[in-house]
Amino acid sequence: MSDKKHLENQIEETRVRMYAAYMNEAVFRDILIISQQLDYLLNKLENISK
Secondary structure, eight states: OOHHHHHHHHHHHHHHHHHHHHHTTOOHHHHHHHHHHHHHHHHHHHHHTO
């Protein structure tokens, strides 16, 4: 699996985790941490796509 595809899979898994946390009314801090992880992964994808 290519690095880009692996990263895309990580992004999707993190997005699903964040949505599930939000829907289950998780503590805001937990949602924020997942959101920051997602942001990091999206930035990483943007950088390898250049």
